[in-house]
Amino acid sequence: MPRILGIDPGSTITGFAVIESGAQPHAIVIDCIRLPRTDFPSRLGLIFEGLREVIERYQPDEMAIEDVFVSRNAASALKLGQARGAAICAGAARGLPVSEYTPTQIKQAIVGRGHADKTQIQHMVKVLLGVKDALQADAADAAGVAICHIHHARTASRMRVAANTTGRRA
Numbered sequence: 001m002p003r004i005l006g007i008d009p010g011s012t013i014t015g016f017a018v019i020e021s022g023a024q025p026h027a028i029v030i031d032c033i034r035l036p037r038t039d040f041p042s043r044l045g046l047i048f049e050g051l052r053e054v055i056e057r058y059q060p061d062e063m064a065i066e067d068v069f070v071s072r073n074a075a076s077a078l079k080l081g082q083a084r085g086a087a088i089c090a091g092a093a094r095g096l097p098v099s100e101y102t103p104t105q106i107k108q109a110i111v112g113r114g115h116a117d118k119t120q121i122q123h124m125v126k127v128l129l130g131v132k133d134a135l136q137a138d139a140a141d142a143a144g145v146a147i148c149h150i151h152h153a154r155t156a157s158r159m160r161v162a163a164n165t166t167g168r169r170a
Helices: 040-058 074-093 103-111 118-129 137-163
Strands: 003-008 013-020 026-034 062-066 098-101
Touching (some): 003 074, 003 137, 013 137, 026 040, 026 118, 062 074, 062 137, 074 098, 098 103, 118 137
Parallel strands (some): 003 062, 062 098
Antiparallel strands (some): 003 013, 013 026
């Protein structure tokens, strides 16, 4: 059963989750890297190092990350993009295949509609993974990214099987 590292990147809090896929996906870890109020380049380094440690400890097979959404605040969007870059580099440096999903794709996979709010994501992640404890929003979002990846991978697999079927009966 492949392990998926889901990432919700942020310049102050980066959520991460390692989810083991299977008939019923289950969480190995769902948590956050909380970054100190320090200079921005140092925070990027902490994201990279923190995720390298997560990868080393939990040995995921693949990585999925939330794509940058277009923001009205260009400076915030740039910082988010740089945080994503630090996270992607941590996975790429360990040879993990990296998949990217938009917020709408993630919400659609978790809640069934592309405009769900954070509380709906938190609730559905808990239901889908059988988690009893409260989840921090960024950690739940990271788990949602991993679940989205699992759903997309399963769909792609089914489509490959269907494409290889001739439709003739023996």
